[in-house]
Amino acid sequence: MQQSKLNKSCLQQQSIKVYVRVRPLLKKELGQECIIKTDQQKYVVIEQSTHILKQEYDQVFDEQVSQAEIFKYISPTIHKALQGYNTTIMAYGQTGSGKTHTMFGSDWEYSLNISLGHQSTFIDDLQTDQNHAGMIPRTIYTLFNNLQQGYYVYCSFLQIYNEKIYDLLQDNKVPQALQIHESKTEGIYVEQLTEYAVNNLYDCLTLMKRGEKNRMIRQTTMNLKSSRSHTIFQLLIETSKADQGGQLLRSKINLCDLAGSEKINKQDSMSNAHLNELKSINQSLTTLGKVIQNLSQNNKNINKLPIPYRESKITRLLQDSLGGNTLTNIFVNVAPNIYNIDETANSLKFAQRARNITQIVQANSINATDQELVNKLLKEIDYLKQLLNMKRKGLNSNDMHFKLMKIQEENERLRQANLSVNEVEKLMQENRKMREELQKLQSQSHENSESSHLMKHGSEEGLSQSEMDKQYNTYQQTKLSNNGLLIVSNPNMQKTEVTVRYKDRGNKMQTKLGYVEASDQVLQREKRLMSERKRVIERLELLEQLQFKNSLNSSLPLNGKISRSSKKNSYNLLNRTVEEERTSLPKLKIVERRLIQ
Numbered sequence: 001m002q003q004s005k006l007n008k009s010c011l012q013q014q015s016i017k018v019y020v021r022v023r024p025l026l027k028k029e030l031g032q033e034c035i036i037k038t039d040q041q042k043y044v045v046i047e048q049s050t051h052i053l054k055q056e057y058d059q060v061f062d063e064q065v066s067q068a069e070i071f072k073y074i075s076p077t078i079h080k081a082l083q084g085y086n087t088t089i090m091a092y093g094q095t096g097s098g099k100t101h102t103m104f105g106s107d108w109e110y111s112l113n114i115s116l117g118h119q120s121t122f123i124d125d126l127q128t129d130q131n132h133a134g135m136i137p138r139t140i141y142t143l144f145n146n147l148q149q150g151y152y153v154y155c156s157f158l159q160i161y162n163e164k165i166y167d168l169l170q171d172n173k174v175p176q177a178l179q180i181h182e183s184k185t186e187g188i189y190v191e192q193l194t195e196y197a198v199n200n201l202y203d204c205l206t207l208m209k210r211g212e213k214n215r216m217i218r219q220t221t222m223n224l225k226s227s228r229s230h231t232i233f234q235l236l237i238e239t240s241k242a243d244q245g246g247q248l249l250r251s252k253i254n255l256c257d258l259a260g261s262e263k264i265n266k267q268d269s270m271s272n273a274h275l276n277e278l279k280s281i282n283q284s285l286t287t288l289g290k291v292i293q294n295l296s297q298n299n300k301n302i303n304k305l306p307i308p309y310r311e312s313k314i315t316r317l318l319q320d321s322l323g324g325n326t327l328t329n330i331f332v333n334v335a336p337n338i339y340n341i342d343e344t345a346n347s348l349k350f351a352q353r354a355r356n357i358t359q360i361v362q363a364n365s366i367n368a369t370d371q372e373l374v375n376k377l378l379k380e381i382d383y384l385k386q387l388l389n390m391k392r393k394g395l396n397s398n399d400m401h402f403k404l405m406k407i408q409e410e411n412e413r414l415r416q417a418n419l420s421v422n423e424v425e426k427l428m429q430e431n432r433k434m435r436e437e438l439q440k441l442q443s444q445s446h447e448n449s450e451s452s453h454l455m456k457h458g459s460e461e462g463l464s465q466s467e468m469d470k471q472y473n474t475y476q477q478t479k480l481s482n483n484g485l486l487i488v489s490n491p492n493m494q495k496t497e498v499t500v501r502y503k504d505r506g507n508k509m510q511t512k513l514g515y516v517e518a519s520d521q522v523l524q525r526e527k528r529l530m531s532e533r534k535r536v537i538e539r540l541e542l543l544e545q546l547q548f549k550n551s552l553n554s555s556l557p558l559n560g561k562i563s564r565s566s567k568k569n570s571y572n573l574l575n576r577t578v579e580e581e582r583t584s585l586p587k588l589k590i591v592e593r594r595l596i597q
């Protein structure tokens with residue numbers, strides 16, 4: 001096996017690109033003095049007695065410049081990501097300066113003309129909209145529009161709140177703080193962060209909206225909906241087919257919306273929670289400032305300063321974006337009014353320093369037969385299988401042990417063998433398929449748990465099927481017109497979504513979303529399961545007789561034959577239902593034939 005290494009394409013030197021964006025005055029600020037001027041879309045000019053400056057940036061956007069116009073400067077980096085370059089786009093600035101507006105947009109899907117035929121309208125609007133959708137939805141749109149066959153996309157979304165990392169795509173009631181790790185193949189990564197396999201633009205936008213909803217926000221003096229956490233929405237792009245040189249491409253797009261710094265307002269009484277947030281936001285931004293300052297000085301000095309990446313979670317996670325192999329674009333958002341002049345001057349100082357940082361970048365590719373990659377894939381596949389197994393068992397009475405056992409044996413065989421490029425490609429596809437199945441099961445089990453609760457309420461109310469259907473239709477329309485993104489799906493056609501009414505403890509009428517299962521469909525499913533179970537048991541019994549006849553007491557090679565451990569495990573499984581008989585039964589048939597010969 002070859003040594004683990006990231007293959008290097010030609011190295012390029014690249015400065016961090018810094019864009020300054022000045023937001024317009026908000027309604028509540030109308031009439032206030034604007035102190036920021038822009039010149040030739042390159043310079044920021046401030047001429048006040050306390051602050052006089054004229055500074056150059058890669059681009060300066062005044063309040064007139066639309067989101068669509070701004071995205072034109074970002075779009076080339078997204079294309080670079082498709083060639084294997086890691087890319088980061090982040091927004092920095094004081095609270096209320098327009099970071100979230102720049103990255104996500106401002107309630108854009110509500111403001112657009114989204115009707116019941118929402119999908120095409122939504123996409124058309126994203127294409128033509130000038131001012132609502134921010135850099136993240138536009139990045140997603142551009143990425144999927146340019147994705148070639150054989151490219152896979154995975155998506156994750158995290159927030160750092162009070163110096164703890166949380167997964168924004170898990171609707172955990174008690175969120176679990178996650179840990180940062182570093183490995184040779186992965187670089188710096190967050191353990192247990194869910195990575196969703198996304199196949200299209202809709203799925204990806206839906207995840208973005210789901211995560212955004214889970215983010216911590218609070219009303220502050222500066223902003224009605226102030227983000228209280230740093231977020232990173234990450235898209236991982238991988239090729240599933242190696243090129244002629246046996247290389248697989250792998251790159252990341254980090255889309256980061258930082259929390260904004262905020263002054264302690266002595267007049268306002270702040271809650272302890274608010275003060276704690278403020279302290280940890282300001283501390284992490286100070287560390288980010290130090291990192292940027294030292295990196296920019298190191299560019300000029302021979303004596304290198306230490307870079308305090310580890311002093312905050314955000315700098316640790318962005319380590320590669322700030323001082324490593326990444327094409328980095330920073331938006332520095334500023335408010336235009338005199339009231340914020342000190343914060344604006346600080347933000348511009350940060351922007352100047354960031355501009356001095358140069359990075360050495362290269363496209364990433366991994367040798368498909370790299371031992372570390374292979375080990376990682378095998379480990380992941382083992383893990384996913386176990387998860388899948390548990391999920392499947394939790395969902396219905398079908399038992400997947402038999403299948404799992406077969407796959408584990410196959411895995412063991414692969415582990416001992418040197419893998420060819422083709423085999424690694426197969427592993428990657430298997431991994432992807434399992435992730436997709438797991439995601440489906442996860443969303444189904446979520447629906448199921450909601451369903452049993454709501455079914456109860458539905459029956460308590462004694463709603464008839466037609467009443468439920470009527471309410472379902474009303475619900476469907478509300479949901480589509482409210483959201484515009486989520487499709488109410490009914491994947492296995494065994495359930496019908498309804499809105500059920502019920503009385504709460506205070507005897508007040510409430511409505512909730514629920515599901516009803518058509519009874520004949522349930523019966524049919526049970527019947528099918530029973531006959532599958534019977535057939536599998538018969539096969540296993542026959543196999544046992546044949547093995548006995550042939551006095552097969554020693555292990556056989558695994559490929560296409562059955563081992564002693566399989567035999568033993570098969571017997572343990574006799575009383576369990578096996579779901580995927582179509583895949584397991586043909587294999588058993590082959591075994592029988594060989595034994596008879």
Ligand SMILES: Nc1ncnc2c1ncn2[C@@H]1O[C@H](COP(=O)(O)OP(=O)(O)OP(=O)(O)O)[C@@H](O)[C@H]1O
Binds near residue numbers: 093096100226
């Ligand atoms: N370019 C812009 N055009 C129109 N409105 C804007 C623009 N930038 C910001 N706003 C508005 O200003 C307000 C504050 O913006 P936003 O929430 O994006 O700030 P922020 O920097 O993310 O703040 P925080 O750090 O507190 O989360 C919002 O109401 C937003 O819609």
